[in-house]
Amino acid sequence: xxxxxxxxxxxxxxxxxxxxxxxxxxxxxxxxxxxxxxxxxxxxxxxxxxxxxxxxxxxxxxxxxxxxxxxxxxxxxxxxxxxxxxxxxxxxxxxxxxxxxxxxxxxxxxxxxxxxxxxxxxxxxxxxxxxxxxxxxxxxxxxxxxxxxxxxxxxxxxxxxxxxxxxxxxxxxxxxxxxxxxxxxxxxxxxxxxxxxxxxxxxxxxxxxxxxxxxxxxxxxxxxxxxxxxxxxxxxxxxxxxxxxxxxxxxxxxxxxxxxxxxxxxxxxxxxxxxxxxxxxxxxxxxxxxxxxxxxxxxxxxxxxxxxxxxxxxxxxxxxxxxxxxxxxxxxxxxxxxxxxxxxxxxxxxxxxxxxxxxxxxxxxxxxxxxxxxxxxxxxxxxxxxxxxxxxxxxxxxxxxxxxxxxxxxxxxxxxxxxxxxxxxxxxxxxxxxxxxxxxxxxxxxxxxxxxxxxxxxxxxxxxxxxxxxxxxxxxxxxxxxxxxxxxxxxxx
Ligand code: SF4
Numbered sequence: 001x002x003x004x005x006x007x008x009x010x011x012x013x014x015x016x017x018x019x020x021x022x023x024x025x026x027x028x029x030x031x032x033x034x035x036x037x038x039x040x041x042x043x044x045x046x047x048x049x050x051x052x053x054x055x056x057x058x059x060x061x062x063x064x065x066x067x068x069x070x071x072x073x074x075x076x077x078x079x080x081x082x083x084x085x086x087x088x089x090x091x092x093x094x095x096x097x098x099x100x101x102x103x104x105x106x107x108x109x110x111x112x113x114x115x116x117x118x119x120x121x122x123x124x125x126x127x128x129x130x131x132x133x134x135x136x137x138x139x140x141x142x143x144x145x146x147x148x149x150x151x152x153x154x155x156x157x158x159x160x161x162x163x164x165x166x167x168x169x170x171x172x173x174x175x176x177x178x179x180x181x182x183x184x185x186x187x188x189x190x191x192x193x194x195x196x197x198x199x200x201x202x203x204x205x206x207x208x209x210x211x212x213x214x215x216x217x218x219x220x221x222x223x224x225x226x227x228x229x230x231x232x233x234x235x236x237x238x239x240x241x242x243x244x245x246x247x248x249x250x251x252x253x254x255x256x257x258x259x260x261x262x263x264x265x266x267x268x269x270x271x272x273x274x275x276x277x278x279x280x281x282x283x284x285x286x287x288x289x290x291x292x293x294x295x296x297x298x299x300x301x302x303x304x305x306x307x308x309x310x311x312x313x314x315x316x317x318x319x320x321x322x323x324x325x326x327x328x329x330x331x332x333x334x335x336x337x338x339x340x341x342x343x344x345x346x347x348x349x350x351x352x353x354x355x356x357x358x359x360x361x362x363x364x365x366x367x368x369x370x371x372x373x374x375x376x377x378x379x380x381x382x383x384x385x386x387x388x389x390x391x392x393x394x395x396x397x398x399x400x401x402x403x404x405x406x407x408x409x410x411x412x413x414x415x416x417x418x419x420x421x422x423x424x425x426x427x428x429x430x431x432x433x434x435x436x437x438x439x440x441x442x443x444x445x446x447x448x449x450x451x452x453x454x455x456x457x458x459x460x461x462x463x464x465x466x467x468x469x470x471x472x473x474x475x476x477x478x479x480x481x482x483x484x485x486x487x488x489x490x491x492x493x
Contacts, residue, residue, distance in 0.1 A: 018104065018116075018132035018417070019043035019224040020210075022191035022198040023232075024097035024248040026219045030061075030079035033100035036221070036228035037067040042277060043132070043224060044104035047115035051128040051193050052079040053096040055086035058126045058193060062115035067102055070115075094219075094250055099193040101130035104419075114154050117193070120162035122176050123169030125195050131158040132208050132224055133187035133417040136480065141183065161190065177201065177245060178258035185478065187268075187416035189240070191222060197249035198222070204259040205266035205477060206242035207416045207468060209282040212253070213237060220248045225280040236281065265466035266477040270418060272457050273407040274378050278318055284461035288318055293456040294406040294448060295322025295376060302446030303327060304374060304402045310334040310367070312377035312389065319406035320376035329374065334367035335389070357388040369397035376404045380436075381420055383427030387440050394441070402444045408472040409433070409447050415480055420471065 019040030021033045030050050037048055048070035049062030059082040063070030079098065086096040101116040117130040135141075138157035145163045146152070152159055164180035177192065177199060187207035192199040200222040202210045213221045213234030223229055226236050240246050243259035267283045268275075278288035295318065309329045311320035314337065324331035338360050373393060380386050386403075393401055409428030414420055423429050427436055437445035450472055454464030470476045 019102050020130045020132050020189060020191045021100040021223045021228060022200050023221040024198045025094040026215060027095060028080045029083050029098035030076045032232055033098040034071055034076055035231050036223050037100050037102050039228040039231040040102055040224055041067055044102040046104050048102040049115050049117050050079055050098055050100040051117045052083040052098045053193055053195055054082050055096055055195055058119050058128050060119055062112060064112055097193060097198045099128055099130050099191045099198060114156045116158060118159055118162060122166040128193040129162055130191050132189045134415060135184050136186035136415050181258045197247050199245055199247050200240050201245040202240045202242050204243040204262045207266050207268050210240040211236060212240060220253050225276055227277040227280040266468035267466055269453060269457050269467040269469055284459045290456055291318030292322035295319030296326035297452045297456050298404045298406055298448050299323045299326035301452055304444060306372040306374045306402055308332045308371055309374045312375055313337045316377040319378060323376050323404060332367050334364045336362045354388050357385055361389060363392050363396040365396045368393055370399055372400040373398045374402045374404060378406050380405055380427055381410060382425050390440050390442050400443045403442045405447045407448055407453055408450050410471050412471050412474045414471045
């Protein structure tokens with residue numbers, strides 16, 4: 001019997017938690033939300049969930065893994081049948097709505113109990129809530145709510161928002177969502193499903209993207225990225241404004257504020273560098289266009305005498321295109337990914353990891369042999385796999401290896417929804433560029449400057465000062481004291 005091929009979980013670069021979707025009034029809302037989450041799969045692969053309403057109750061389906069694994073065809077049928085009952089039993093023309101979520105988390109238990117949307121109750125009835133981002137004061141709020149007798153069912157910071165809504169509306173009619181959101185600090189894009197509407201809200205700094213689209217039917221949909229709107233055939237209308245709550249119901253779309261827009265927003269610039277789909281438009285610009293321009297900017301900042309430019313697949317492709325165009329060097333694909341390498345969750349040794357990288361990426365000897373090669377990637381986190389890849393290119397006969405990274409060195413932790421490695425494991429923490437170059441064994445190394453990054457990311461609608469760059473600069477847009485930092489690490493959803 002043949003031996004099974006080795007399967008290794010290669011070190012993750014950086015992971016973001018969560019994509020969200022909300023849709024109202026459309027036939028088969030669960031199916032639409034499901035399709036939208038396919039387009040958002042890059043934002044989270046740990047678990048996925050959908051909820052629908054029939055105008056009275058909320059039906060939920062969640063599971064672990066990719067959207068296609070977590071949500072079965074029978075789940076979708078059950079949820080859509082539930083939503084359709086609203087139109088059949090209430091002499092209302094439209095079915096109810098749906099919200100959905102896909103999640104990534106590297107902290108806390110990887111359990112279905114933490115899968116979203118979460119369902120709770122408040123004065124206004126049953127409510128389901130899904131969240132993208134990270135609350136930095138969730139631990140304090142949780143303690144305070146527990147002291148007042150609230151029992152939590154999950155370890156997710158998202159449940160804190162449901163508990164705050166219930167607490168706010170316990171004794172009086174109020175805008176429970178607005179009151180809850182006024183108490184939480186950090187990064188959040190949330191979608192909620194009520195009996196008669198969906199709502200979507202974004203924190204006052206606008207850390208994560210959240211887009212509104214209009215379906216061909218005239219109904220509205222909200223999703224983390226415009227690529228999800230495209231899948232549904234929806235037309236991009238605008239982003240949900242920082243500090244805004246958008247309501248979508250049978251009456252159409254309405255807006256109210258729970259907070260002013262922060263004077264200096266904090267759009268995550270790493271969304272442009274790495275996270276968001278190249279096909280999406282976020283913070284006023286198309287991601288693919290920005291990434292190509294980041295490559296071009298690198299070619300201006302760090303030109304080098306070389307024979308060709310090649311990307312680190314797949315993440316470096318867009319920037320490599322821009323670098324090649326700006327530098328006039330030929331673009332070649334010399335590193336070929338094997339898309340059929342599976343993943344398990346064993347912890348490989350260094351030797352096994354190197355073997356796994358060799359299996360996952362093959363070098364085209366004819367492209368690199370005897371050549372001075374510029375390799376473009378979007379970021380370096382730990383640097384362990386980068387070193388192995390650079391050694392592979394060298395071993396394949398490259399005469400010179402010049403590495404260009406389309407963002408600055410990542411040196412500080414993120415508390416706003418991105419899981420980088422432990423700061424102690426980041427290759428750039430406490431190290432200069434020359435030190436990193438020597439460690440990676442390349443002939444030259446350049447990280448795009450913060451100024452260069454912001455010059456490209458900025459546009460008419462969003463100037464450079466409205467981007468968060470804390471993981472590069474250590475300048476956090478909101479105070480993050482040591483206690484808060486500890487709490488943030490514990491509070492990840
Ligand atoms: S710290 Fe970095 S990854 Fe986190 S929100 Fe800011 S720019 Fe994005």
